[in-house]
Amino acid sequence: MKLQSNPSKPFDVAYQGAAGAFSEEAALRFIGEQPLLLPCRQFEDVFDSVTAGRALRGVIPIENTLAGSVHDCYDLLRRFELKIAGETVLHVSHNLISLPGARFEEIREVRSHPVALAQCENLFRRHPQLVPIPVYDTAGAVETLMRENTQHVAAIASIRAAVIHGAYVLLSDIQDQMENYTRFLLIKPDDGEAPDGWLSDLKTTVLFKTADRPGALFECLRPFAELGIDLKKLESRPLRDEPFQYLFYADLVGNAAAAPMREALARLKQTAAFVRVLGSYALQSRSSLG
């Protein structure tokens, strides 16, 4: 339901990128039909918008199976007081997109996000006349080339970005590796609501800092190992003010509000220097959109 006529009504969901960005696609999967979308320039703007109430929820990429974790988003999860309320996984497909009517032979410059350029290396190897130009986002590269009306420039982005901006798909599925997925998180203010699904349907993300002694990380993982809780991912991020010290983000299977996880978290708090539960949440699969 579009409600642009009412300026006091918050947006349904904020995301980073231009219209047609992969994050927008993830947002549509979380929110369903015709949400009021707030595209943001930077990841930080997404967190800001949700914190300030301009948007009810936000969607951020957290990990790509080829490129790895999205550092900036991990750092923002720590800086802002929002909760993770869901996750979804999108298959990433890259396409060479141009002005309508452009021919492949004319293209000299290919603009996209550096990660997308790196994932299409074979294209540049086979066609050395194409010069890769890094820009801030994939869909934004399509928007720019349409606005600038430059016949010799192409962008690498999703089919959706081409459709939305009225651009032309010169080549589809140009990524080097077809198995390419990005995991997105839904973030929202902490409203005290807790999920009550089956334990194994949910994931809990915990942020912690270890004490500064040998074996400290091992001791932090002990409660989860001893209670049979599966650790799906462990991500470390540097502490800006303490060079070469780290924070850890652990993705664990289970619900923070339910028995073994609650117990494990209580034990973690006794050994870690700092603990914060970022949320318990379910996977939003494609099929649930119906």
Next chain:
Amino acid sequence: MKLQSNPSKPFDVAYQGAAGAFSEEAALRFIGEQPLLLPCRQFEDVFDSVTAGRALRGVIPIENTLAGSVHDCYDLLRRFELKIAGETVLHVSHNLISLPGARFEEIREVRSHPVALAQCENLFRRHPQLVPIPVYDTAGAVETLMRENTQHVAAIASIRAAVIHGAYVLLSDIQDQMENYTRFLLIKPDDGEAPDGWLSDLKTTVLFKTADRPGALFECLRPFAELGIDLKKLESRPLRDEPFQYLFYADLVGNAAAAPMREALARLKQTAAFVRVLGSYALQSRSSLG
């Protein structure tokens, strides 16, 4: 000693970036006086050059205290069969660099590596007329603006890059946070040599994959915790062919060839799905250059 007159003689050290890159500065710290330098376009070229014998050693950045780990280099350490032979830490200082004679008021475009641009956000906030343009490397941005002779363009790079390319430092130390360090590794072919320093002077980096069961990572860390070996860093990287499965890189204090570490590694091999020691090495400090 420069030996360019003898083409069969290998380079002393390969690094990524243009002349004046931060990696070059790290290379000089490792190698000492007037090494024969091989600047490479990509990190992969550094690994390639050392593997093929075109360069005796390579230097790569592995971690920045603000931006985090350099994913690509972690992946290349796994793909290539080289050893880590040393590490060093550089203080990173960013500077606004232009053509000689340019005035700050004329500058409209600022080119640099995306990480350097992100580390100078305050500059762009205070001077909205400056448009940040991401390019592949910091020193390369200086080289390009000198070649193109563009008065309204500046680059963000090191003082060294300005000096080498005959450019002008408009503003120095423009990074938002002064505590900004990058850690570099020295890599070389595995010549069977092992360091024999004091245990606590050395670090050992181990690459391993956990078995696929709850508590598997905890079990992999157990030998080190039980033998009192300090884990300085644990980095996870996605496996390209197994979405949402990870490899771990552990930085441990001690020498792989000496008693407690040798024992811990033997125990790790019994529980992990895969283990490879990437090297035991010492920290090269500034003072050792004399």
